[in-house]
Amino acid sequence: MNFAKLTAYLDTFYNEKNIPGTGVAMYYKHQPVYEHYTGFSDVESQVPFSGDSIFRLYSATKVVTCTALLQLFEQGKFKLTDPLYEYIPEYKHMLVRHTLPDGTEELRPAQNPITIEHLFTMTAGIESYTTDAVRRVVAESNGEGSTLAVIKAVAQEPLAFEPGSHFKYTICHDVLGALLEVITGQTLGQYLQDNIFDPLGMKNTSFQLKDESRFCKLYNHFNAQTHTAESIGESFLLQPGRAYENGGGGLFSTVPDYILFAETLCNYGLAPNGERILRPETVNAMRSPRLSPIAQQDFERFGGPSKYGYSYGLGVRTLVNRENNNSLSANGEFGWDGARGCYVVIDPEAEVTLFYAQQENGSPWYTWHGTVRNYAYASIW
Known part of the structure; x- marks a missing residue:
């Protein structure tokens, strides 16, 4: 395995893509093989983006919510x-x-x-x-x-x-x-804590920000040359009310936390610590394409080039034609992404789990997710 090219690519993101900070973690054959951080969670204070950095998952939350429902x-x-x-x-x-x-x-x-x-x-x-x-x-x-x-x-x-x-x-x-x-009869957050976060050891994931001092700044249209952004702060309505727990996009997490969750799905519901949160047949049901021909056309129009070759299962994209996406992942690879750029790849066939995190609104993150994925796959072959 040689991750030099992936690391070099990620290290260009600050200056060439105007991304304040990124974090990537990867498992291969159910073992951790790569973790890399670059840039800053707070540019002004020069706080590095790290495994301790807490950020919003936005729609990468959906995979967690759907997993919880599939447990039921x-x-x-x-x-x-x-x-x-x-x-x-x-x-x-x-x-x-x-x-x-x-x-x-x-x-x-x-x-x-x-x-x-x-x-x-x-x-x-x-x-x-x-x-x-x-x-x-x-x-x-x-x-x-x-x-x-x-x-x-x-x-x-x-x-x-x-x-x-x-x-x-x-x-x-x-x-x-x-x-x-x-x-x-529980709140969504309490159920997730009891049945996913605690069993897997996800100590920093919840609907409430656990440590504001570690929270990544929410940069909107960041400019690396000037080290400034058009604005800093939330730009999405995630909570119509204070008590609202947004199963579609409200979780906070870290790279080490989310890669544990994703790796568990890659191993058909069995976590690295031995806990089982889903059965293998349920994971396979989750990643099976479910859309009618008309709905599939809607999905392709919605997703654009980043979703070419994919269909949609029980809350996740699922790869059905890898050639249409120039993908090094196998058909059946599944996952999702989030509004400020988080991206998860779960590939049970190739035994690859990949999680990429960033926290910047305005960048075309969907244009480089596939490149990050392919560099990662090329690194282990």
Whole structure:
């Protein structure tokens, strides 16, 4: 194994890609083989980006949330074909938006119920929590806006399309978080702590920032030449209320924490410390493509070149045609990414786990994720 080229490539990111700091960790054949950090978590104070740096996962959170729901699936707590309204009754009588030939909109009753599988696969038609109904619920709770209360309010908004007919990347996994709360009687965060974070030894991962002194600054459009950014701070609405735990994008983590989680999925649910969080057949179900031909077309339009060759499973992209992505990973490789650039590759066939982290909004991170992946694979051959 020789990681010199990968390291040299990552070390260019500050000056050539305007990325304040990055971290990468990798397992091969279920052993840690690489960990590298470059740049800064705080440029102004010259604090290096490191294994102690805490950052937001954004949508890389989704893989964790879906894993938690699949644990409940294994326990027989629900079936993928179950209607959502059996657990959250507010979703029983949904309306669907239809655009007429003259451009006007008409609302019609949904012909099919939203199923739990529709939530996993982003085919439910549920769109957003930036609605008047959600704002009322948050205001009435003095700004708390708990996860379940917000998701119940979302049900008052019409669906974008008939459930199951299309793919649209929205808050479906936030709804899964609320579903988990109904099934378990726990908050999403407490369930994750008890059933994933504590068993795996993920000491720095949660919905609450555990140590602000280690938190990466949220740079927006960073400029390496001037060492400044257009702004610093949150630019995404992750919490409509203070108590909202965002199953689609709200977790904080570190590189050492998340690579433990990803490696566990790569080893079919068996963690490096011997804990099992999923069965092998469940991991295979997670990474199996689930989209209809029409939904697959939607996914390809949404994902663009970075998702060429991929389909979508139970909350993860899954590689179905490696040639279309110029990928060195094997078909069946799966994972996801996040809004400020985090990226996870889980490849059970090749026994490769890779996690790349950055915390910068504005960079086209999706254009270099595949290059990082291929350099990593080339390093072990």
